[in-house]
Amino acid sequence: MNKSFLFFILGLSLVLGGCSQKFQRGVKDFQSKWVGLDRKVTVFSATGEPVRTYEGRIDIEPTEYGNKIKFAHDGNMVLIYNMGVVIEEVAE
Structure with missing residues (x-):
């Protein structure tokens, strides 16, 4: 594998990991407010x-x-x- 592909995979995992955390915080905020x-x-x-x-x-x-x-x-x-x-x- 070349280095650019590895950087692409690493960057993609960081972006998706960050989105996952934001989504989880959003769900927790909704649950806190309504329930x-x-x-x-x-x-x-x-x-x-x-x-x-x-x-x-x-x-x-x-x-x-x-x-x-x-x-x-x-x-x-x-x-x-x-x-x-x-x-x-x-x-x-």
Whole structure:
């Protein structure tokens, strides 16, 4: 095989690999927006101790300010202001 063919195959695999990642992110964004994802949300105090943990199918709504987290949990709307929050997606 010549070098140009090898570069073509390498480039094609990189392009398709990148498209696959974008597609997977798009599917995950759609699922998050319309269904919610299995997540664990931990809220921390100013000193770093965990205050409260929420688990389950959680839909997080983006906000324009960085000091507010808004999400739905078990049919209730939860708003958290000025707290440290860690949001983890739970593996299915």
